Amino acid sequence: MNIFASLLLAVPVLGWAVHARWLHGRLTTARRDPLTGLWTRDAFTRRARRLLRDPRSVVVLADVDHFKQINDTHGHAAGDVLLATVAGRLAHGTGPGGVVGRLGGDEFAAVVVDRDGTIADRLHTLARVLARPVDIASDVHTTVSLGWVRAVDHRGEDLSTLLRRADEAMYAAKRSGRSGPLRAARIGRLLGSVAGRRPGRRGAA
Secondary structure: OOHHHHHHHHHHHHHHHHHHHHHHHHHHHHOEOOOOOOEOHHHHHHHHHHHOOOOOEEEEEEEEOOHHHHHHHHOHHHHHHHHHHHHHHHHHHHOOOOEEEEEEOOEEEEEEEOOOOOHHHHHHHHHHHHOOOEOOEOOOOOOEEEEEEEHHHHOOOOHHHHHHHHHHHHHHHHHHOOOOOEEOOOHHHHHHHHHOOOOOOOOOO
């Protein structure tokens, strides 16, 4: 086979390789939120479920406080900058071993593996970092409410249920005005409080 014939055979193969790379790039782009660069909900869910196989995994939910007020006061462009900044800080704070996604609007979620047992300290540090003013617009800043839950405290529960527990903790933190993240109660603690109630006093506190 001469060189010309070999080139003719190689052209279709090269064309498919280029097409495959292009298609992979388009699919990856489609799984990324265009504003923040984080994973979209579906892409986040697939990766988060894999991380939850590790019993040390932690589910975190984050919500920007007073976001509507920021949009109304400074404009939607400033709100977009704030969201992109929060996303970048979340991604940096969770580290390369975690996964962060934008669930929609000003709500974000992450799953990280707490390999060294320092997640509580890390999240308190992250909360302080998230409250810093935006670098390019120092008058645009707010706090971010964080709720989190350890998967090991709720064995057998799926990602959706763990996200709901983290969401409840996050809104409890938001209502209380706490400056730091709030951890969801352990299921054992809840069961213990129910078991400790005296018979005949249903509904007693």
